[in-house]
Amino acid sequence: MEYDIIEKVVELAVAEHELEGKLVKAAELIAYSFGFDRCEFYLWDEGKQVFTLKAHFGGDSNHKIYAQDEGIPGAVKAQKGVFEAQSLDELEEKGVTDRDMEGFRSVYALPLHDRHNFYGILSLKSRKRLALSIKRRHIIRIVALELSWAIRYDELIRNHQKIHSDLAEIQKKFANAEKLLALGDMAATLAHEIRNPLISIGGFAGRLKKQLGPDTKGALYLDRINIEVSRLQKIMDGITGFLKDSALELRSNDINEVIEECLKIFNPDFRSYGIRVIKDFHKGPLHIMADREQLKIAFDNLIANAVQSMEKNGGSLIIATALSGDLVTISIADNGGGIDPRYLGYIFNPFFTTKEHGTGLGLPITNSIVNRHKGVIEVENNAGVGVTFTVKLPRAEAKLPVVLLTDKIAESGPGKFR
């Protein structure tokens, strides 16, 4: 009986096969049941805006891809309904050319869709003239609907799987963040343990120098010791900056004002390195709740990096502040050559530096300060040209909580990452 096919297609649709296998079987079933010579499924690719042949039965289709307004698939899509032609002449009359009609006489094609989406088309071709009864047309429509559901189901499953793998990815990142946190705790303890002996070393070196008197060789050595001790002390201070319980003094601060203050310190550097400073500030104050001193440390670090990148050849420092929705954004751009893409994934790691006298703590400290203010940092690297660091912070009037992505930790890769 003709109705049997409906049942069979339902069985197919809910079976555990891959979509392609289901469609191939369905194609065979439909072709046999209704006496077509070929049955094809062209599925619509929303991303690429083309039709691709997903499954077929009866000879080889030589046209595997159709543009959105091309041939029979294009005609069905434009019409949002059944397209049929009893002869090639009729096809031509309807203004449709389709290379894949060679050897065929008539075609009956219909959309695979539901209320929400257009999934593609089902096309049935025959070498003869074909008169389809109303009943058969109904049955084919029902079958097409069933198969639309199968396609939708497949799509949902694939989305589901993608969400799962995205989730696994995020979990992995969190695990990394936790490791980093543990490392941070360890470093803080270590910093404390090292700090006291350092003070002793420096202190006694000072006393020894007093005993030896100035202008002695020994005094020279002791100066060296002192220089190294202060360097180590600077590193230790940096690490203690990570201590998570250090309290923030949150007040309403105008970010434009904070940046101006930071820039002032660098004025002598701008002059001596030939750096042009271009300010593109938001008109009017941009208030955020922040610990002013901490924020200044964060921006000092970013500006210092930009300045250091342009030390040799000069350049332009472009500082922009803006308001976008509930976020205040501050971007600091330089043209000091950018970051080697190989290193991009490491720049936020403590102690990563490419500078002779760097501590590699500038960016991790900046990152930790920005994070504690519920903000994020984004890096746009243009290797060989320059780099733009963008800090995004919730503005003071923002409705809390403002949800931001905070897992920009050490994800490697060229170009932009967050």
Added chain:
Amino acid sequence: MKKRILVVDDEEGLRLLYKEELEDEGWEVELAASGEESLEKLESDSIDLVLLDIKMPGMDGVEVLRRVKERWKDLPVILCTAYPHYKHDFGTWASDAYVIKSSDLTELKQTIRDILGKKE
């Protein structure tokens, strides 16, 4: 008479450094290696000022400060620590001064001079 300072720190090196540097300035220096020991010293000796490390195993500096201020209300105490974060700790408000540890003792000495001078 020479003023007497009690230095409380669990680091031997630092105790020695403080002792020598402060003695050079003309003060007498007593040492204690823990919070408990410092309280014993305070009972038996007469002390004019306490230099107190915050982070110590056992009884920490904040606890010592609390007990000292309970018993000897007017005895000046200077808190020393490696980090500036303790500033916000409500337990430390009672100290007379707050100094961040450094191998350069100039600031510490000046603070001691100021406090002892005020008491004259």
